[in-house]
Amino acid sequence: MSEKKSWAYLNRVIEGPSRELWALLNAGYDADAIARGVRTRASWIGELARVTEARYQVDSAQRDLEEAQRRHARLITPDDEEWPTTELDYAFGCADTGLSEHLHTYQSDAVSPHALWVRGANLRMLTGSAVGMVGTRTATRYGIAATEQLVSDLAGHHWTIVSGGAKGIDTAAHQAALAANAPTVVISACGIDRVYPSDNRALFEAIPTAQRPGAIVTEYPPGTPPQRHRFLTRNRLVAALTQGTVIVEAAWRSGALNTLSWAEGLGRVSMAVPGPITSTTSLGCHQRIRHNRAQLVTSGADIRGLLEALSACDTEQQYELAFAPDEIQALSRNELRIFDALPRREARETDAIAREAGMTVPLTVTLLVELSRRGLVVREDTCWRRTADQN
Amino acid sequence: MSEKKSWAYLNRVIEGPSRELWALLNAGYDADAIARGVRTRASWIGELARVTEARYQVDSAQRDLEEAQRRHARLITPDDEEWPTTELDYAFGCADTGLSEHLHTYQSDAVSPHALWVRGANLRMLTGSAVGMVGTRTATRYGIAATEQLVSDLAGHHWTIVSGGAKGIDTAAHQAALAANAPTVVISACGIDRVYPSDNRALFEAIPTAQRPGAIVTEYPPGTPPQRHRFLTRNRLVAALTQGTVIVEAAWRSGALNTLSWAEGLGRVSMAVPGPITSTTSLGCHQRIRHNRAQLVTSGADIRGLLEALSACDTEQQYELAFAPDEIQALSRNELRIFDALPRREARETDAIAREAGMTVPLTVTLLVELSRRGLVVREDTCWRRTADQN
Numbered sequence: 193m194s195e196k197k198s199w200a201y202l203n204r205v206i207e208g209p210s211r212e213l214w215a216l217l218n219a220g221y222d223a224d225a226i227a228r229g230v231r232t233r234a235s236w237i238g239e240l241a242r243v244t245e246a247r248y249q250v251d252s253a254q255r256d257l258e259e260a261q262r263r264h265a266r267l268i269t270p271d272d273e274e275w276p277t278t279e280l281d282y283a284f285g286c287a288d289t290g291l292s293e294h295l296h297t298y299q300s301d302a303v304s305p306h307a308l309w310v311r312g313a314n315l316r317m318l319t320g321s322a323v324g325m326v327g328t329r330t331a332t333r334y335g336i337a338a339t340e341q342l343v344s345d346l347a348g349h350h351w352t353i354v355s356g357g358a359k360g361i362d363t364a365a366h367q368a369a370l371a372a373n374a375p376t377v378v379i380s381a382c383g384i385d386r387v388y389p390s391d392n393r394a395l396f397e398a399i400p401t402a403q404r405p406g407a408i409v410t411e412y413p414p415g416t417p418p419q420r421h422r423f424l425t426r427n428r429l430v431a432a433l434t435q436g437t438v439i440v441e442a443a444w445r446s447g448a449l450n451t452l453s454w455a456e457g458l459g460r461v462s463m464a465v466p467g468p469i470t471s472t473t474s475l476g477c478h479q480r481i482r483h484n485r486a487q488l489v490t491s492g493a494d495i496r497g498l499l500e501a502l503s504a505c506d507t508e509q510q511y512e513l514a515f516a517p518d519e520i521q522a523l524s525r526n527e528l529r530i531f532d533a534l535p536r537r538e539a540r541e542t543d544a545i546a547r548e549a550g551m552t553v554p555l556t557v558t559l560l561v562e563l564s565r566r567g568l569v570v571r572e573d574t575c576w577r578r579t580a581d582q583n
Numbered sequence: 584m585s586e587k588k589s590w591a592y593l594n595r596v597i598e599g600p601s602r603e604l605w606a607l608l609n610a611g612y613d614a615d616a617i618a619r620g621v622r623t624r625a626s627w628i629g630e631l632a633r634v635t636e637a638r639y640q641v642d643s644a645q646r647d648l649e650e651a652q653r654r655h656a657r658l659i660t661p662d663d664e665e666w667p668t669t670e671l672d673y674a675f676g677c678a679d680t681g682l683s684e685h686l687h688t689y690q691s692d693a694v695s696p697h698a699l700w701v702r703g704a705n706l707r708m709l710t711g712s713a714v715g716m717v718g719t720r721t722a723t724r725y726g727i728a729a730t731e732q733l734v735s736d737l738a739g740h741h742w743t744i745v746s747g748g749a750k751g752i753d754t755a756a757h758q759a760a761l762a763a764n765a766p767t768v769v770i771s772a773c774g775i776d777r778v779y780p781s782d783n784r785a786l787f788e789a790i791p792t793a794q795r796p797g798a799i800v801t802e803y804p805p806g807t808p809p810q811r812h813r814f815l816t817r818n819r820l821v822a823a824l825t826q827g828t829v830i831v832e833a834a835w836r837s838g839a840l841n842t843l844s845w846a847e848g849l850g851r852v853s854m855a856v857p858g859p860i861t862s863t864t865s866l867g868c869h870q871r872i873r874h875n876r877a878q879l880v881t882s883g884a885d886i887r888g889l890l891e892a893l894s895a896c897d898t899e900q901q902y903e904l905a906f907a908p909d910e911i912q913a914l915s916r917n918e919l920r921i922f923d924a925l926p927r928r929e930a931r932e933t934d935a936i937a938r939e940a941g942m943t944v945p946l947t948v949t950l951l952v953e954l955s956r957r958g959l960v961v962r963e964d965t966c967w968r969r970t971a972d973q974n
Contacts, residue, residue, distance in 0.1 A: 466865070
């Protein structure tokens with residue numbers, strides 16, 4: 193059968209992301225081989241046998257692909273040009289450092305998707321310069337006005353607005369993007385044929401049009417109903433497919449905080465918008481700012497300032513980096529901040545480096561890992577130091 | 584003439600705080616001797632001759648004291664039991680480290696007052712556990728509601744609310760304290776016989792009553808009109824006479840930010856309340872939080888948490904400290920945070936120590952100076968290190 197059908201089969205028989213599937217893909221098996229292995233219960237599929245136990249006999253690949261087509265949607269996979277490789281590799285590479293506390297709880301989800309159902313524009317294009325914007329479902333007028341204000345600026349600077357399509361802040365973010373004629377992406381937690389919440393049908397229909405690039409994206413096959421665990425799994429994709437996530441309004445235990453934790457765990461910039469202290473609707477935001485787990489942002493300019501050093505937008509910087517005469521000069525602005533936060537000839541704790549650089553701990557870890565890949569720093573237990581050459 | 588009359592004379596002929604006067608007081612001259620020296624243009628008064636040039640022939644001491652009495656006010660000086668020695672010595676001792684950037688601009692004001700005109704309760708008692716609460720004169724409904732919420736909590740925990748008696752947030756703070764039957768202090772920028780702004784006459788009259796301790800305080804003699812430079816000079820006293828200052832609502836260039844800078848410069852805890860980003864009324868607060876120059880606070884409990892380690896309230900801790908078996912165990916919670924932020928056998932920059940301890944730079948400097956007075960740390964240019972014994 194065609195490779196695409198094999199992917200559709202695997203996506204149906206494996207619920208959500210699968211470390212076991214990635215192990216096989218990374219070992220060099222292709223989708224056809226793995227699909228065949230699963231179907232025939234080959235011994236070499238290892239742990240994937242357990243994962244696919246319940247559904248391996250279901251084969252709705254053809255039907256799922258046809259259903260997607262009927263909905264003007266397509267299935268994309270790591271085999272496709274359009275697969276957002278850069279963003280996903282970076283995010284889940286960061287997750288693999290295992291240094292984020294959040295990821296200890298959500299470990300099984302800290303894995304890249306293997307297939308995405310997409311209705312709308314090219315996903316790789318959409319996610320090159322993208323901001324996640326999430327918040328409470330019970331938004332106040334203030335929260336909505338704040339969202340509109342931020343999106344309006346970001347839209348004017350060609351950033352894609354990514355959110356979860358939920359009521360409240362998510363909806364306000366998507367709508368503001370449409371109003372500003374800016375690209376927006378809904379990461380959904382159900383099949384591409386479903387609309388959740390159903391009130392948002394008109395909004396979801398309006399997003400992917402010829403005039404204005406946008407997309408509805410999900411990692412679940414057609415027909416999958418929205419369920420609580422899928423929302424949490426979905427949240428990681430908002431963080432993974434953007435350079436940073438902004439939380440606009442979130443009370444003490446808002447689900448949006450989960451998305452912000454993913455941004456931290458996946459090496460993204462986590463940001464929070466302050467709000468009135470006379471209601472509890474911004475409590476979660478204030479807590480994250482106070483504990484240095486999110487940067488306080490009050491405008492689109494603040495957000496752009498934090499993201500531009502990391503995004504593909506900054507072409508001037510990219511040019512500089514490409515022609516830098518030495519390794520240190522080739523560092524991005526954020527990498528340099530981290531490198532400079534390391535004293536000469538002395539190891540320093542991750543926490544201390546983060547404080548020194550004025551960055552959150554997870555982002556610091558991400559950048560340290562990148563610096564170590566380039567041989568500029570080495571890790572020693574919970575400390576890091578410059579390599580001998582760099583002292 | 585009586586010592587009190589000499590102080591009244593000096594307070595009249597010297598405008599505002601005077602480093603030159605303090606030099607003589609610290610050299611052991613008393614107020615009588617200095618007043619005589621000024622009057623007779625004695626050569627030993629040094630620089631004070633220049634300062635008193637314009638007015639030394641004016642002697643309204645008797646009249647000023649009588650005017651104060653008529654207003655149910657009194658003059659207090661360093662000779663009085665009631666003088667808030669602890670607070671003023673601490674604050675201006677910190678100022679003398681000269682390490683706050685703010686104080687470079689306002690150097691001439693970074694000096695303790697030498698006399699205060701007071702109407703109301705014992706000032707030393709009032710300032711033992713006190714919070715400065717300031718903000719814009721053009722307060723929004725949100726700012727006023729936020730102020731009321733914070734004051735209501737602080738009042739319930741026996742904190743004195745200190746402010747400048749101005750329109751807007753200041754007035755809201757004083758009024759909320761009265762409503763909660765809590766002590767409140769107005770630091771005024773004109774004579775004790777004047778009311779500024781005049782709309783606040785009823786409020787100022789209500790503050791010092793037998794039922795509820797409170798006071799109106801000024802360092803200017805009777806008849807002094809409010810003028811712009813006096814507001815700035817006055818601001819330092821809000822910071823000096825409290826353990827910390829909270830800024831509730833302040834736009835980009837609000838005068839209230841000046842008070843917050845004084846809190847930093849005088850080794851106090853500087854705090855800011857976040858607000859909506861959809862108006863510019865909290866911009867100044869957000870900027871200070873973002874630049875780590877103020878702690879984000881959202882409740883009275885947050886404020887109390889930050890202040891209790893520094894205030895006379897914390898009697899349990901004071902007991903512990905008095906009986907501590909060694910010097911390190913005798914440190915206050917905040918001093919210990921700073922000490923722990925110093926690595927063994929290595930000097931560290933003030934900035935890095937502040938980040939490590941999670942405190943503002945000015946407060947860090949203050950605590951470092953205190954630690955060095957006790958021989959626990961030494962300063963080396965812009966760095967600090969533990970003394971040999973403490974490594």
